[in-house]
Amino acid sequence: MKETRIEEKALDQVIEEMIDNVTNSKDEIFHIGEESRGEFEKIQKDLQETKRQVISLIDEGDKLEQRVRLSRMRLSEVSKYFDQYSESQIREVYEQTHQLQMDLSVKREKEKQLRERRNDLERRLKSLESTVQRAEGLVSKISVVLNYLNEDFRNVSEALEDAKEKQEFGLRIIEAQEEERRKLSREIHDGPAQMLANVMIRSDLVDRTFRERGVDEALAEIKSVKQMVRSALYEVRRIIYDLRPMALDDLGLIPTLKKYLHTVEEYNDNLTVPFTNIGKERRIDSKYEIALFRLVQEAVQNAVKHAEATEILVKVELKGKAAILIIKDNGKGFDTAVKKDESFGLLGMKERVDMLEGELTIDSKIDEGTVVIIQVPLER
Structure with a gap:
């Protein structure tokens, strides 16, 4: 019991330090914003005067x-009728014209x-305006974080009643992490690791084949090794995408899908994957972007692995408050009424669509391909 109280006290102390640090950060950002606002107003006045x-x-x-x-017209007249003017008059016209030209040059240079x-x-004003807006946005976001820390996060120690619950909570997290690691290790072992081991064996055969059977068979062996390397590289990239496609956070759903489908097409001979984006390309909430990407990824992988398709059509439409995905292949199809071992991928898709409160439709017939239609509502 005593250890539990010590742990709760330590947790409260950590929370207090977090709140203090966030509060100080908020004050600093607010100060930067106010300084930028003052500079903005000063430059705005200076700009008006300059204009x-x-x-x-x-x-x-x-x-x-x-x-x-x-x-100049007067000077032209004097030059034309030179004998009608005195020397002083001519000099005066020349000097006046020259002085006016000098004054005009000075004016134009000052104007430039x-x-x-x-x-x-104007450029500085625009930059400062952007800084002020970013500062205001950050202050607003930090205020939300502070409210969360002050109201909700303080209840963590109360929710963890004793040390046993805290330990169980941690063990569950560790168990989930270990499960993901086991899955990743198994995928690497069964995929890229096996392929690379085969590449090593086959590479030794290339030299022997060259010496014993000649150049043609050695080149055929090299071509086979090259295909194995391509397959291993594809598997590595697929595993990385399974973990988290980095481009999704930076570029959004549509560019990431284009890149992913291009990779699938590149590393699968005799396969084309046309992609169509209907409507304006736009960003949506990150939770929907990752979910929709995973759904397309699962459907495409099913078509590649099990359907033996040569063409996979992918269409995405983000319209208003809904997203529509269509994945159609010309593979061997299957009987939707018969459950097979590989149907676990489809089951995972159904569960993910259900979590998004969407609809999943799968239309497939043997030797006639498969069409997967997914409709998901999007929150504003």
């Missing part, structure tokens, strides 16, 4: 340009500098 100066200089430059034009300054201020 006013630019407009004023443009107006002054236009007027000065008109005076230069008139002075102010334009550049205005553009620079």
Whole structure:
């Protein structure tokens, strides 16, 4: 009992430290946001003044340009009727025209500098506006986290009544992790590891075949080894995708599906996997993206492994509040009324669709292929 109280006290202390750290982070982000807002307002005023100066200089430059034009006309007249003007008059016209041109050049250069300054201020203003918005968004999110820590997370120690429950809770997590590791280890052992072992054996045969049977049979052996390496690489990539496709978080559902289906097509000879995305490509909630990806992945893998298909059509439509997936293959099909060992993949798909409150329809006939239709409602 005493050990239980010590553990609960330690857990409370950890929670308190987390709350303090999150609160300090919130204050710092708020301070950054306020500084950026102040700088934003200052630059906004500076930008307005710069714009006013630019407009004023443009107006002054236009007027000065008109005076230069008139002075040039006057200079042209003096040059044409040179003998009708005195030396002082000619000098005055020349000097006046030259001075006006110099003043115009100065005005235009100053106008250019102010334009550049205005553009620079606009860029800085846009950057600061983005910083302020991000800071406000982070403060809002951190507030939600603080509410969670203050209201819900404090109940963890109360939910774990004694040390025995805490230990059982930890053991369940460890058991789940170990199960995933066993599954991954088994997949690697039965897949890529076996293939690579065969590659090593077959690679030794290449040299012997070359010496004993000639170049042609050695090249055929090399081609076979190359295919085995491709298969092993495909299995490794498939296992990585099974764990978690990294592109899903960065790019979203549609680009990840394109990449995955291209990989399937690349590592399976005599197989084409056309993909169609109906409607506008957009991001949805991550829990739906991973679920929909897994459903397509399972359906495609079933067609590759069991149906012996040469073409697998995949269509995805994200419209409004629903997602529709269609996976159609031209494989050997099966009798949906007969349960087989490999139907566990279909059972897993059904369970995943049920969790999403969607509908799964499988239409298949022997020697006529299979069509899988999945409809899943999407929350806004």
